[in-house]
Amino acid sequence: MADVDIEALGLLDGLEGEAREERAQLIAWLLERGFSIDHIRASVAAPLMLPAYRVLGDDGELVSAREVCESTGVELELLQRLQRAVGLPCIEDPDAAVLLRADGEAAARAKIFLEMGIAPDDAVAVMRVVIESLGHAAAIMREAALKTILRPGATEIELAEGSEQLALQATPMLGPMMDDLLRMVLRHSFEMEAVNAAERAAGTLPGARPVTVAFADLAGFTRLGEALPAEELEHVASRLAELAHDVAFTPVRFVKSIGDAVMLVSFDSAPLLAAMLDLADAATANGLPRLRIGLASGCAVTRAGDWFGSPVNIASRVTGAARPGTLLVAESTRDAVANAGGFDWSPAGTRRLKGVSGEVKLFRVTRGDPPSR
Amino acid sequence: MAVYVGAVAENVDIEGLLDGLEGQARAERAELVEWLLGRGFSLEQMRSEVSPMLLPAGRIVGNDGQYVSARQICDETGIDLELLQAIQRALGMPRADDPDAVILLRSDSEAAARAKIFIDMGLNREQVIAVSRVLGHGLAQTAEAMRQVVLEAVIQPGATELQLAQAYEGLVQQVSPLLGPLCEDVLRIQLRHTLETEAMSVAERAAGTVPGARNVSVAFADLVGFTRLGEAVPPEELENLASRLSNLAHDLVSPPVRFIKTIGDAVMLVSTDPVALLRTVLELLAGAEKYHDFPQLRIGLAAGCAVSRAGDWFGSPVNVASRVTGVARPDTVLVSESVREAVGEADGFSWSFAGSRRLKGVKGEVKLFRARAADED
Numbered sequence: 001m002a003d004v005d006i007e008a009l010g011l012l013d014g015l016e017g018e019a020r021e022e023r024a025q026l027i028a029w030l031l032e033r034g035f036s037i038d039h040i041r042a043s044v045a046a047p048l049m050l051p052a053y054r055v056l057g058d059d060g061e062l063v064s065a066r067e068v069c070e071s072t073g074v075e076l077e078l079l080q081r082l083q084r085a086v087g088l089p090c091i092e093d094p095d096a097a098v099l100l101r102a103d104g105e106a107a108a109r110a111k112i113f114l115e116m117g118i119a120p121d122d123a124v125a126v127m128r129v130v131i132e133s134l135g136h137a138a139a140i141m142r143e144a145a146l147k148t149i150l151r152p153g154a155t156e157i158e159l160a161e162g163s164e165q166l167a168l169q170a171t172p173m174l175g176p177m178m179d180d181l182l183r184m185v186l187r188h189s190f191e192m193e194a195v196n197a198a199e200r201a202a203g204t205l206p207g208a209r210p211v212t213v214a215f216a217d218l219a220g221f222t223r224l225g226e227a228l229p230a231e232e233l234e235h236v237a238s239r240l241a242e243l244a245h246d247v248a249f250t251p252v253r254f255v256k257s258i259g260d261a262v263m264l265v266s267f268d269s270a271p272l273l274a275a276m277l278d279l280a281d282a283a284t285a286n287g288l289p290r291l292r293i294g295l296a297s298g299c300a301v302t303r304a305g306d307w308f309g310s311p312v313n314i315a316s317r318v319t320g321a322a323r324p325g326t327l328l329v330a331e332s333t334r335d336a337v338a339n340a341g342g343f344d345w346s347p348a349g350t351r352r353l354k355g356v357s358g359e360v361k362l363f364r365v366t367r368g369d370p371p372s373r
Numbered sequence: 374m375a376v377y378v379g380a381v382a383e384n385v386d387i388e389g390l391l392d393g394l395e396g397q398a399r400a401e402r403a404e405l406v407e408w409l410l411g412r413g414f415s416l417e418q419m420r421s422e423v424s425p426m427l428l429p430a431g432r433i434v435g436n437d438g439q440y441v442s443a444r445q446i447c448d449e450t451g452i453d454l455e456l457l458q459a460i461q462r463a464l465g466m467p468r469a470d471d472p473d474a475v476i477l478l479r480s481d482s483e484a485a486a487r488a489k490i491f492i493d494m495g496l497n498r499e500q501v502i503a504v505s506r507v508l509g510h511g512l513a514q515t516a517e518a519m520r521q522v523v524l525e526a527v528i529q530p531g532a533t534e535l536q537l538a539q540a541y542e543g544l545v546q547q548v549s550p551l552l553g554p555l556c557e558d559v560l561r562i563q564l565r566h567t568l569e570t571e572a573m574s575v576a577e578r579a580a581g582t583v584p585g586a587r588n589v590s591v592a593f594a595d596l597v598g599f600t601r602l603g604e605a606v607p608p609e610e611l612e613n614l615a616s617r618l619s620n621l622a623h624d625l626v627s628p629p630v631r632f633i634k635t636i637g638d639a640v641m642l643v644s645t646d647p648v649a650l651l652r653t654v655l656e657l658l659a660g661a662e663k664y665h666d667f668p669q670l671r672i673g674l675a676a677g678c679a680v681s682r683a684g685d686w687f688g689s690p691v692n693v694a695s696r697v698t699g700v701a702r703p704d705t706v707l708v709s710e711s712v713r714e715a716v717g718e719a720d721g722f723s724w725s726f727a728g729s730r731r732l733k734g735v736k737g738e739v740k741l742f743r744a745r746a747a748d749e750d
């Protein structure tokens with residue numbers, strides 16, 4: 001303690017009173033536990049998480065990009081692109097030892113795609129999707145874990161110890177869990193997606209297919225955002241996403257939530273329409289603002305779990321045209337659902353939708369008599 | 374080959390598997406069925422699959438045709454039934470209303486039961502379900518991206534069903550043991566990289582609450598005329614444009630600016646540092662202008678208090694930034710007064726007042742400013 005001047009190193013800058021004292025205690029404790037001053041300094045934002053991060057693989061060992069290339073066999077240029085894809089800062093000098101070894105090696109994992117004969121561009125694209133989607137999972141895991149250790153008045157050392165304990169408990173299980181869950185989702189992705197004869201003959205992937213797309217939008221969300229604290233706004237949006245997940249089961253797929261809206265898609269239009277009516281009911285039952293729901297059908301392509309094509313854009317515009325508390329469908333969906341039972345249809349006029357040439361015929365749908373058996 | 378297939382068809386009734394197929398397609402399917410039978414797959418398994426071709430690859434990732442009931446899994450793992458069912462729903466697995474029906478794939482149910490780790494860590498039921506939902510959704514997107522590149526690697530013009538089944542099986546066999554560790558590593562990176570935006574304040578720790586609302590700046594960059602384009606070009610091309618925007622944004626973003634997500638024809642960025650964010654979006658605009666055959670961008674920024682949850686952001690600046698983007702002219706960056714004030718006199722920008730506008734859902738008028746890079750003519 002005596003030979004390290006915590007204060008002179010700027011580790012207490014901006015802290016005063018009790019916070020300053022606590023931080024000094026935390027740093028002394030970290031030094032005792034074998035963390036180097038450099039390691040502590042590199043984590044200005046959250047030194048109290050260091051013990052947990054060490055368990056999760058951050059041992060403070062810094063290497064240069066070139067060293068990672070040599071140990072993993074990935075070329076420098078690709079490694080730099082992968083670094084960016086993984087959300088790590090750009091490495092200007094490939095010989096500067098500024099890269100956490102664990103991070104560099106994780107990025108280089110993408111090598112398995114190259115070995116399969118996949119183009120570097122595609123490998124980088126896959127890593128981006130992996131990072132973006134697992135980033136959300138990591139964020140919610142971190143939030144939930146924090147909640148379990150936080151209690152009023154906890155000191156920094158207590159929090160550091162608590163999070164380290166949690167990380168120790170979780171770390172042996174993370175691997176098997178990720179492996180099992182990934183295999184599960186891979187299995188289900190096989191089920192959803194056959195490769196048809198024409199596609200095989202052409203040697204291309206499944207291309208655009210007819211699907212129905214639905215959006216449900218919380219009416220008045222921007223206004224709500226001006227009136228409610230951000231936390232409450234988040235609750236409202238999360239609740240909608242939860243309810244949407246609950247109504248989405250095969251063949252209906254939950255695609256994503258987009259702030260105040262959710263997007264669902266299905267190859268089969270009638271189950272999606274039924275799910276959206278269920279969602280409207282669930283929103284009412286749970287005290288959410290009224291939903292505006294819109295559907296459209298047509299050809300779209302899927303990429304990395306998202307969908308692109310005219311029905312996506314039109315469904316979004318139809319949603320914008322729906323009154324709060326109502327469900328509107330474009331004529332394309334009216335045709336796709338055809339005579340499936342259980343729905344009541346009423347014409348809602350023809351509308352010009354922004355970006356769509358000509359007019360689109362719209363129908364309002366409510367729950368009808370149950371289908372006859 | 375035809376003679377051989379004929380011989381099999383006499384012994385085992387595979388006719389039902391060839392329904393609706395004719396000529397070459399029928400012969401190919403018969404050849405595939407024959408091969409699958411030889412590898413120990415039952416006709417029943419083939420019938421229950423959308424694409425029997427993918428059965429061998431599916432077996433490698435755990436589809437062994439073994440089914441269990443929900444109650445069996447509960448007995449084995451110690452999870453209570455209600456929670457198991459909620460987790461299965463959260464992971465997007467098929468639901469079984471009858472806990473005693475033997476209809477759940479054993480490997481699926483065991484994967485769901487892995488969520489027990491979160492209970493052991495002290496998370497409550499709602500948290501376990503919420504984590505499962507986000508994790509399941511994230512992994513589904515991951516698997517989808519991987520499956521597409523893997524399929525692209527094996528698919529060859531004119532390949533028969535049998536050749537594809539074999540190639541796919543080989544590839545999945547080679548790669549699947551490596552995918553789990555890859556995801557694990559990525560998750561670990563993400564767990565480690567708490568951004569400064571998420572670090573807890575002293576006050577939050579004192580109160581014992583998780584990080585709450587932060588002062589951040591939010592930006593959206595939107596492809597102009599995307600709906601109209603969607604009516605004119607095939608979906609593949611539309612996807613390509615959206616991907617290019619996302620790639621460009623990813624390439625330009627580095628801490629303290631964070632890439633939050635792509636939303637169809639738009640990308641969303643957030644930062645605690647408004648100057649860094651504004652610089653990044655100006656680079657994005659310049660980058661898009663350099664692209665040949667690329668739609669124009671409109672970009673909007675707003676600042677204020679927002680809360681981060683599961684990697685996404687919520688709060689007034691998110692909504693306002695989206696509205697500001699909606700009124701920005703093509704090829705311009707428009708910011709709300711909140712951002713203009715936060716950036717202050719920082720170097721590198723030139724400003725012009727773009728008037729006060731009423732934005733939908735926002736009370737009163739919002740003063741808007743157009744930002745340019747200072748070296749721009």
